[in-house]
Amino acid sequence: MNNVINEMLIDRKYECIKELDKYYRSYDNNTLKIFIPSEEKIGINSVKSIINDIENEENVNTVIIIYKNSVTPFAKQSIESYEKQNSIKFELFNNKELSFNVTKHVKVPKHELLSSH
Secondary structure: HHHHHHHHHHHOEEEEEEEOEHHHHEEOEEEEEEEEEOEEEEEEEHHHHHHHHHHHHOOEEEEEEEEOOEEEEHHHHHHHHHHHHHOOOEEEEOOOOOOOHHHHOOOOOOOOOOOOO
């Protein structure tokens, strides 16, 4: 899974600035932070903990949460509400989605950004 995460971040033009806590910075000074909670199901308490963590950091623009089984509806609602109030983008991935890199498959054409907007 870590290999796929690193490939995904390289494809997005991120460079690692702190490996232990999984901080990454892109070429345009956007900072991304990755969370891999140990809970089977991500609930509101996990989301509150993540939000508290990113509020103590500077320049975090994107948060990736990699969860094991599921995310509760209240947790998703809390994330959406926080996104609307702040300029932070959240991305949720099930760890099964990251078991292989779909962009590296022979039958998948190279993914390219069509525009910057």
